[in-house]
Amino acid sequence: MQRHALHTRAMNALPLYLHNGSAQRLDLDAAQRLRIERKDLPERRIPLHHVSRIVCSSTLDISARALMACMKSGIPLAVVDTNGETLGWCLGARRKETSLRQLLTHALDDQAWPTHYTEWLAQQHAATAAQTLLLCGVPTTAAARHNPRTALCNAHFVKHSQGCAQQVDALALLAQHELAAQLTQATNAPELLAWHRPGLNLIEDLGQVIGLHAHTDLHHAPLLPEADKLTPWAIRHYERHAAHWQQRIGQLMYAFEQFLRSHWL
Known part of the structure; x- marks a missing residue:
């Protein structure tokens, strides 16, 4: 039952693109949701289990607690430059073997x-x-x-x-x-x-x-x-x-x- 629930959650999760828009800062709120601060727009809050991966620009301000939450949740984060080229990855901590x-x-x-x-x-x-x-x-x-x-x-x-x-x-x-x-x-x-x-x-x-x-x-x-x-x-x-x-x-x-x-x- 637990394995099925995890599989269902993974299938429902979607990528989060923050490299071409108004996003200025990525943080984590008290409810363990990603909080996206946007220029001249209302902020967005997204539960971690709704995110499969994150693609963000090198100019995005990412808080340490948001980054740690992504790592612990197994959410890979890719950083790209203004041309869309990948600068690097944050892939999270090592976990049990598969x-x-x-x-x-x-x-x-x-x-x-x-x-x-x-x-x-x-x-x-x-x-x-x-x-x-x-x-x-x-x-x-x-x-x-x-x-x-x-x-x-x-x-x-x-x-x-x-x-x-x-x-x-x-x-x-x-x-x-x-x-x-x-x-x-x-x-x-x-x-x-x-x-x-x-x-x-x-x-x-x-x-x-x-x-x-x-x-x-x-x-x-x-x-x-x-x-x-x-x-x-x-x-x-x-x-x-x-x-x-x-x-x-x-x-x-x-x-x-x-x-x-x-x-x-």
Whole structure:
């Protein structure tokens, strides 16, 4: 019963975006709700269990108690700059081990990890790229398979009569944030995701794979935003297709776990 309740709460929680708007300060009130102070607007109060992750700007004033509450509640927080680029993550404290964490720990301690992982990652990237090319109606020529982003961006330009790289990157970044949050919650060990080995960054590697799906969403979008409305458009579009993104991320995480089990179970 408790596990079902926790699962239901996680499914009902939504991301909180504080990087493109009037938010000036994030605090915690006496009822353990996040309190968002906004310029020239009434403040907002949101219960912690309603928040799955937070994306905020580097200029947002965050109180220590709000940050600690997010860490204890397992709410990842991403800090982005004015261009939407991720500056860093606050992923919370380490908690009890999970099966995925144990698998990943064993895998990263194995000298064969780089060989197996590089091969698996290349296969995932190629398979996702081929699927995306197909869904966007792009012929899977050798050139397109070698450089799918260029082939897809050319197709977007033909359809929308404008360059679409910024729109693709904006959607892909939101997907990467959600993937990072889910990986962190699944492993409860953020140091395994990015710092365990020199040069290792699973969030970035898997984020590039999941980000390919942004081409599909953008290609079939009816209208594209003006440059000054890019971020609000990306958030609305991403949330409108949230079920698709959850399925895509779930499939990638399942494939990653099966990869680990096939070598290190």
